[in-house]
Amino acid sequence: MEWQLTVRGIAFDLDGVLINSIPLMEAAFQHSYKEWVGEGEPPFAEYCTHMGQRLEDILRLMGLPVEMAVLYKKFCLQNEKMVEIFPGVISLLDRLQKAGVPLAICTGKDRFRTLRILERLGIAPYIQCVITSDDVVHAKPDPESLHAVGEKMKLRPEQMIMVGDAPYDVICGRKAGAKTIGVTWGFTSEETLRNSRPDLLVESMEELLQVLLDHTTAPPCHVSQVR
The missing domain is CATH 3.40.50.1000 (HAD superfamily/HAD-like)
Incomplete structure (x- = not known):
């Protein structure tokens, strides 16, 4: 080079x-997913494939409620010592x-x-x-x-x-x-x-x-x- x-x-x-930040992101994703989507396994592995983009854009790409972002960020702030x-x-x-x-x-x-x-x-x-x-x-x-x-x-x-x-x-x-x-x-x-x-x-x-x-x-x- x-x-x-x-x-x-x-x-x-x-x-x-x-x-x-993987442990915190997974916990935040699961928390917000269960609140807004409900039953079923939160597709965190798929979420990781979009990493690097804006959170709201990732949710849109995955067909998930963009409202999840507010709860996701709140959970991250409350548990930021996990990072x-x-x-x-x-x-x-x-x-x-x-x-x-x-x-x-x-x-x-x-x-x-x-x-x-x-x-x-x-x-x-x-x-x-x-x-x-x-x-x-x-x-x-x-x-x-x-x-x-x-x-x-x-x-x-x-x-x-x-x-x-x-x-x-x-x-x-x-x-x-x-x-x-x-x-x-x-x-x-x-x-x-x-x-x-x-x-x-x-x-x-x-x-x-x-x-x-x-x-x-x-x-x-x-x-x-x-x-």
Whole structure:
């Protein structure tokens, strides 16, 4: 990969990449599903295949009541301590920050919950830019989110890497013109993620850090926080 000296910023998806929110998401989905739909097994596995998109859009795609979103988000806020940061994330972010590489969050989650989680888990100090589904008209897999990151960090798409755990992250990055890295510890199976054709697939936080350090270079000027 000829990325050296061209990649100057990194955008991370949040859920399944930096944080383990799977237990909370499953519990919230089951809770809201039973309230609005009733009997039957909540199709959480199908829900995971749409991960990366705006919650309301996922519910529409699945033919479920969009009203589930309100109860889902309320349950998540009430039980947010179920969300944990993946081991090695703070070390990874710290190393990248010290290398002078601007870091962003590009997520399909709403802004309120995103900022709460970033603060609670100690991720916020490392992030210069946060773009959520509330900040764009068209959420992932549309490239608008990553274009918004680039505009705020004053970087062209080809100067960025999109790191995600879902096909929609990869599609968003590719459509925007960025490099893409898929991580295998999130919501999506390795086979499904590989079929989305990321530029690179990594299997551990250590491998991700090494790749990012090897293939990024700091911009010529400091990028202040532009959340």
